[in-house]
Amino acid sequence: MLSSLKLLQPSTVAEASQALAEHGENARIYAGGAELLLLVRHGLVAAEVLIDIKKIDRLHRIQLQDGTLRVGACVTHHALENDPLVREHAPALASAESQLANVRVRSQGTLGGNLAFNDPHSDPGTALLVHNPAVILGGAGGERRVPLSEFFIDMYATALRPGELLVEVEIPRLPVGMNSAYRRLHRYQRPTLGVAAAARAAGGAIEEARLAVGCVGPKAQRLTDLEGKIKGAKLSDARRIVKEERKRLGNLLQPVDDLMGSAEYKLYMTGVMICEALEAANGAAA
Amino acid sequence: MEAANKNSTDKVGRFSDAPRRIDLKAKVTGRAQFIEDLPDLPGTIYAAALLSPYSHARILSIDASEALAMPGVLGVVDREHLDGVNPRLKLGAHDHFKLPDDQDFVAIKKVRYDGDLVAVIAAEDLATAERALQKIHVEYEPLAPVFDAVEALAPGAPILHEERGTNLLLEDSLIWGDVEEGFRAADRVFEETYSSPSMFHHPMEPIGGCLMHYLNGEVNVWLPTASPMRDAGEFAHFLGLEAGKVRLRVPYVGGGFGSKIPTTAHYAVLLLTRRLQRPVRLVPSEEYSFRQNSRHAEVFKAKMGVKADGTITALDVELVVDTGAYTTGGATGLHNSVISAWGCYRIPNLRVRGRCAYTNKVPAGHTRATGKVQTTWGIECTIDSVARQVGMDPYAFRKKNVLLRGDYVCKGTPAMDTDYLDLMSEAIAGIGWDGKSDLAPEKKAASSSPWVRGRGMALSLRHGSMGGGRAYALVTMDARGVLTIQHNAAEIGQGTHNLFSVIASETLEIPQSQVRVGTPDTAVSLPFAGVSAQRTTMQMGNAVHNACKQLKQELFTLASQAKGGKPEEWRIIAGKLCWGEAAFSIADIVRCYGGSVVLKAVGYHSAPPMVKDSAFAGMDHWAPSGAALDLEVNRDTGELRILGYAIIADAGKAIHYPSAKAQTDGGAVMGFGHALFEETVYQDGQFQNGDPFQYRLPLMKDVPEDFYSSMLEKGDGPGPFGSKGMAQTSIVTVGPAIGNAVYDALGVRVRSLPITPEKILRAMGKI
Structure with a gap:
């Protein structure tokens, strides 16, 4: 159950930041509340003052x-x-x-x-x-x-x-000829795994690719090593390269077992979905 | 009291008109009152429950003094504050077992699951009560927990109930013929193991809400429950009162599926209202609700002997049933599993042996098709697997072995009273399938698409309404010609009250607008075992039907006395009492005996008597279903797309077609949850997903667009107008139909529920 909270409604970023500085640990920025109220309800965040920034036009x-x-x-x-x-x-x-x-x-x-x-x-x-x-x-x-x-x-x-x-x-802006795509795996409302790719291909070969993985591991991150390895590869070879890199990916992402699936499953699916996202980004570009 | 439906029921229908449910308008407009809608009584105070955060721990000390000193806090119930009552709860009698009373309503020495009740606080308002919970200081000594029934039975496992010296609660068996002989007669013998996890009922209305008031040596209780008469008796026993001194009323209930029974905190609330002499209300959270009840986890291990031509010669099944921390529904869970583990086939030599064990999990009570979801998953996958291994099409194998109408089943049961061949042919037609399976799916040519199609089938058999003693209904016809039905069968979402209205209207041939249905109230003293075990239509339906038939006879007698003729010359036609060409309203006849006269009749239904040495206690009929499923599986991701599902239940006669169909639909949707998503997870000493965010339920998008549900209606049931109990038939077939279809697509078998993409990938050896 929520206890009573004090609501401040500043109209500029400066005012909001001043209020934050004033109330310190007791204050939290409040916009939609989608994340905040859940944490407050579970007692993971103790806030007495909410600084509602929705009145700031900018x-x-x-x-x-x-x-x-x-x-x-x-x-x-x-x-x-x-x-x-x-x-x-x-x-x-x-x-x-x-x-x-x-x-x-x-x-x-x-x-x-x-x-x-x-x-x-x-x-x-x-x-x-x-x-x-x-x-x-x-x-x-x-x-x-x-x-x-x-x-x-x-x-x-x-x-x-x-x-x-x-x-x-x-x-x-993305470089000319590059497009981006996102793939999501989920069992619950929150994703089990999210993979994004941006790619530019010419003559069936990947000229430039950017890859990011979220949910598996503590934060969303770019896969710069893998991006380098698939650069210049044919799309059809990307699948093989990603598979070969699975172990290295595991070391980077450090997936864990949880309600959403085992670490092995998440890592396997990361590989599958990197290829799907790459193909989707290329498909969109073509 | 539900008003009659004025819109569509003024004429006397013959079922097929399927008028709207009488409770529909109140429910869709939000006027219907559930426990939380009932207003507070003057002076109402609030209770909040402190639950154990440990799955297994010794309580070293409890100190509630700081909580009790808080302004607004009025009292506590914990092991130090019991008002002299014996905290040990008395278990209800079971037809086949003498059960140990093993549960205290509040923890005394130990807590045995994450959620075991430690204390209940009463305060002037809910916020104060909840804050006070944090000021109760409990010192625990954590003990090693055990979350798996097979591990709980192994030597060296932590023991939950030390005085018993073992985690083995009960053993049960069902034996006919000689399995060893049967295996010798077989050409091949196969062994298969299937498991299913603990699950949560997840009714939309959380479990545990109540409002109770002790006044003048009596208790008034408002409780969403399936069994008001039983609960009132248990509460009275707990307080040392005569049964009639507890009056229990049931508002609309927001779903139960077996979970709406008294919770441990209800007993604490009884003590608080008696001690404080004020009405006490408990408003449960979802997290609390998740910790009150569950479905039994189970391991099904089968050995099946078959002749080369596909004839089953023997089946030997071993079951391990997980009842959680206390006996609760352990006996029913185990017994239902044992008596259903053989499916619906002609098996000349059978041996089923089951063991039921304690684990440190939320106790398992009764859940829609208790024990049967687990065994149907086991036997129907076994049948599919064995058929394929002997090179037979599973449909042909089922046709060869399935019980046919009139076949002897076993001692103390009716002969088979359904037509499985019809159920199967309608189910496969429902998904546009000829029933033929791919007998070598592993050889499917790799195509460019990762999606592979498969189809599967499953049958089920459950005893129909069983046991429960007698069901009573009281009908009263007043001088306006309005009929009121009183009973103790809760409207828990399934449409009971509407059902009684339809039965009365059909029996007396009066419009439904002249029928009122009361809400359950134990003050009317009309016993009924409760809305469970598919018994309401069958038992209470017959009680209402019989009461109305008696009332009809009395109306004819009175009419003949008042207007002439013999009783047997009178008829009711379109709501009018008719004799030759003379026609009178019912009110005209009743009023002949005075303006204040009412006519009353009590009707009842008795379950058949127990047959000595039969495992099947007094059952009325069999309750079967058949299902077929069409899906696609992705070979790269293990993802499933259900393309179509068809489920056919045997309803005997659908008394209110939309309600009966909704039971079939709803059971199947719940079955999709059980098959694909649901599982309570215990790890690191705790219940990991006991809240709605982390317990995955089926969503609308998980139900296939091509969803066909239907019922056989041959009018051959023992219920009113030939009906049968059928509410639990459709939930059980989804899991095995999916499992069998996955095999048909990929040639791999998932052997535990839920069937997840990860398990499919593992079965394929991809991870």
Whole structure:
């Protein structure tokens, strides 16, 4: 059962960050509440003050500027799933958003909240990683820009410093001819495994590929070694290469046994789904 | 009291009109009252339960003093605060076993499962009660738990009940012929093992809600339960009261599937309301609900002997049934498994031996088709596997061995009273299949698509309504000509109240708009064993039917006295009492005897008497079903797509077709959950997925679009109008139909439920 909470509603990022600094550990940023309220209910997060950032206009925009797509922290999954700009600019993200949980969570939950909690069983972070994005973090000393791959530190841990909040995600345009795709494996509402690929092929050979895996392991991450190994390979050979690399992937991802499946199963499926995502990204590009 | 349905039932229908359920409008508009909708009584206080976080531990100390000192906290029940009652709960009698009373309603020395009740707090409001739970200081000494019944029976396993010295609770067997002889007569002998996990019923309304008020030496109880008469008796016994001093009323119940029985915390609430003399309410959470009841985990190990022509000569089955921490439904779980483990086939030599063991899991009570989901999974996969190994098509093998109408089954049971050949042919037609299986699926040519198609079949047999003693119904016809039915059969979602309304309307030939159905209330003193074991239509249906027949006779007698003629010359036609060309309303006749006169009749149904030395206690009929399933499996991912499912139950006669069909549909949907997803997981000393986020239920998308369910209706049942009990027939066939279809597609067999993509990949040797 929830105890009573104090709600603050700042209208600028600076005010929000000031409130965070003031209340310290007792305060939490609140946007959709999809992640936060669950943790509060289970007693995993003790918050007395909620800083509702939904009144900050800037956090609600989706904007294309000089080839970079900027998505405010309070944009909901539902909005992302349906936005034509997002679909065109970052197909993997749009796909991940459309598969996330259920329509109630998608209508309520926000991209910023999802990334800032860094729950390992999550979709958007994995899908975003193949787009080389950065996050803008706002704090007392102004704003700073951190690549998403450096923002995710460990399970539930990010590069956010005390008094900072996630303001915006910057997604650069994909190189010409490259496309992205996302594949999700799930038994429950949260994914068992998420795989994203962005690829560019010419004459049946992979010219460039980006791969990311989430849910298996403590955080979503890029598979840079494997990306290097499949570069130049024929699509039909990628399957074999991924299979050969399974052991190395296991060392990198460190899957664990849990309700969603055994470590062996997750690793096997990672291999299968990397190939599926690669094929989908190429298919979309062709 | 449910109002009659005014919209569609003014005429007297002959079943096929299938008017809307009388409780439909109240339920879809939200007017129907469930336990949480009942308003508080003046002065109501709230109870909250403290459950053990350990699966097995000794309690070294409990100190509730800090909780009791909190403002608003009114009392506690724990081992130090028992008001002098004996905490040991008395188990209900079982027809075949003398059961040990092994459970205290609140932990005394030990806790034996994650969820065992440690204390209950009463406070002025729920928030205070829940906060106070955190101020009860309990010191535990954790003990090693055991979560597997086979391990629990092995030497050196942690013992749950030290005074027993063993985790073996009960043994049971069913034997006919001589299996050794049968195996000698066989050309080939096969051994197969199948297991199924513990599961949770997961009713939409959590288990455990109640409102109780002790006043003037009597207790008023409002409780969502399947068995009000039994529960009131147990509560009275616990408090040392005469049975009639506990009055129990049942609001609408939000699903049960066997789980809606008294919980341990209900006994604590009884003590609190008696001690504090105020109404006490308990509002359960989902996490609490998950820790109140479960389905038995089971291992089914079969040895089957077959002649070269496919004739079964012998079957030897060993079962291990996991009842969890206490006896609870252990006897029924074991006995039902033993008497159903042989399926529905002619087996000249049979031996089934079962053992039931304690484990540190949530106790297993009764669950829709108790024991039978597990054995049908076992025997129907065994049949498919053995048929294939002798090179026979499983459909042909079943046709050769299945029991036919009129076949002798065993001592104390009716002869086979259904037509399996019809069930099978309608089931395969339902998915557009000729019934022929791929006998060499492993040789399927690799195609470019990873998806491979397969089809499978399963049959089931269960005893129909069994035991339960007598069921009584009271019908009252008032001077308006309105009939009221009183009874103690809860409306738990399945449509009982509507059923009684239809039976009364059909029997008395009056419109349903003139029929009212009361809600269960033990004050009317009408015994009924409870809405379980497929007995309601059969037993309470017959009681209502018989009461109405008596009332009809009385109406004819009164009419002849008042208006002339002989009773046998009178008829009821379209709601009117008719004699020759004269027609009177029922009210006209009743009023002849005074404006305040009412007519009453009590009807009953008795289950057949027990037959000495029969394992089948007083059963009325058999309850069979047949199913066929069409699927695709992905060879790379182990993923399943169910393309079609057909299930045919034998209803004898569907008294209210949409309700009977909904039972068939609903059972099958629940069966998809059991077959593909559901499992309670215990690891690292704890119950890992005891909440709705981590316990995977079937979703609408998991039910195939091509879903065909139907019923045989030959009017050959012993229930009213030829009906049979059939609510538990469709849940059992889904698992084996899927398992057999997976084999048909890939040539590999998954031998434990649920059938997950991971298990399919393992069976294929991919991981």
